[in-house]
Amino acid sequence: MAEADQHTPNDPGFGWPPADEEIHAALEAAYASGDWGRYHGAFTTALTARLAEMHGGEHAFLCSSGTVAVELALRGLKIGAGDEVILAGYDFSGNFRAIESVGATPVLVDINPHNWCLTAETIEGGLSDRTRAVIVSHLHGGIAPMPAIHSLAVSRGVSIIDDACQSPGAVVAGRPAGTWGDVGVLSFGGSKLLTAGRGGALLIQRAEVLQRIKVYCERGNHAFPLSELQAAVLPPQIEKLAARNRKRRDNAQWLIEQCRPFPFLCPLENPPDAGEPVFYKLPWLFESERLGGLSREAFVTAMRAEGAPLDVGFHGFTRRPASRCRKAGKLEHSARAAKATVLLHHPILLRPREDLEVVVAALASVHRDQTGRA
Numbered sequence: 001m002a003e004a005d006q007h008t009p010n011d012p013g014f015g016w017p018p019a020d021e022e023i024h025a026a027l028e029a030a031y032a033s034g035d036w037g038r039y040h041g042a043f044t045t046a047l048t049a050r051l052a053e054m055h056g057g058e059h060a061f062l063c064s065s066g067t068v069a070v071e072l073a074l075r076g077l078k079i080g081a082g083d084e085v086i087l088a089g090y091d092f093s094g095n096f097r098a099i100e101s102v103g104a105t106p107v108l109v110d111i112n113p114h115n116w117c118l119t120a121e122t123i124e125g126g127l128s129d130r131t132r133a134v135i136v137s138h139l140h141g142g143i144a145p146m147p148a149i150h151s152l153a154v155s156r157g158v159s160i161i162d163d164a165c166q167s168p169g170a171v172v173a174g175r176p177a178g179t180w181g182d183v184g185v186l187s188f189g190g191s192k193l194l195t196a197g198r199g200g201a202l203l204i205q206r207a208e209v210l211q212r213i214k215v216y217c218e219r220g221n222h223a224f225p226l227s228e229l230q231a232a233v234l235p236p237q238i239e240k241l242a243a244r245n246r247k248r249r250d251n252a253q254w255l256i257e258q259c260r261p262f263p264f265l266c267p268l269e270n271p272p273d274a275g276e277p278v279f280y281k282l283p284w285l286f287e288s289e290r291l292g293g294l295s296r297e298a299f300v301t302a303m304r305a306e307g308a309p310l311d312v313g314f315h316g317f318t319r320r321p322a323s324r325c326r327k328a329g330k331l332e333h334s335a336r337a338a339k340a341t342v343l344l345h346h347p348i349l350l351r352p353r354e355d356l357e358v359v360v361a362a363l364a365s366v367h368r369d370q371t372g373r374a
Helices: 019-032 042-054 065-078 093-101 120-126 147-158 207-217 229-261 295-303 332-340 346-350 355-372
Strands: 061-063 085-088 104-109 133-138 159-163 183-187 200-203 264-267 281-286 311-312 341-345
Touching: 019 042, 019 229, 019 264, 042 133, 042 229, 042 355, 061 065, 061 183, 061 207, 061 346, 065 093, 065 159, 065 200, 065 207, 065 264, 085 093, 085 281, 093 104, 104 120, 120 147, 120 346, 147 159, 200 207, 229 332, 229 346, 229 355, 281 346, 295 311, 295 341, 332 341, 341 346, 341 355
Parallel strands: 085 104, 085 133, 133 159, 159 183
Antiparallel strands: 061 200, 183 200, 264 281, 281 341, 311 341
């Protein structure tokens, strides 16, 4: 069955992952070879090599999730009690918990209000003599300005964890997302653009960092593994990733333009020279006061009732107590992102244009219902 014909706009999930005969064949091959029941086999070996090639020759290390990958990155960089790690005030909750798990203190800094990402300026405002690393996430189609961040980090002796969990295949200032840091991280979670249901990987520049990670994971066996079956399903998706990313990017840009007339939505805006974004989610900031005071949650509910797979963003960390983190500045943009972000789930971005028009029609319908204006 063709990908574009499996699901309707009234399916909130839009059917991810799609049916794929090549994945089916890979699973059968894992069964036929017996690798599906082995600790180490041909599929994890091949995936490790493919990820290294895809990211310019970095060491690749497979693990059980993107969240675990962040924690392992911190441990590989020897970050622990007494250290500080800079993190966006708006980010995935697992990144905050990963910092806590190694005994370090999260330091929250603000984001660029236009693209949900850190900037060199906000990072600099959070630096102290205890800062050891910064976690830089490319969120919701946003691209962080990695050349400037990298220059700052090098000058201040701070390590970078380049979080590409939402952006596999993105190009950031000419380089693959995940390769600007001392360690990059990927996620293969069930909703991700590359999915194995669960799983993750690290991209590591320095051999000694890789060795520390291996030593930490060794508990008589790899304690946080990716299985052979999970590894089997990823290479077929990697081969299709670039084409799918282009289609998602083109459709995202079309939707951004089509939605500009709606005054209650503030769209993503990357700098013109940022690179080639990848859309795991397509974001807007929802301005309730411009839609008759309708709450974000009520807006999302109304959109989903119209067949548009919209959801809310992360909770963020701006309300975390001082006992758990240090805050650099007022974090106004992070607080606004946590309160106002709405996200369009990525499977619709692979659909025919008429399905994207459902989103535009849903916006028009909700706008009309709330304001009485077309």
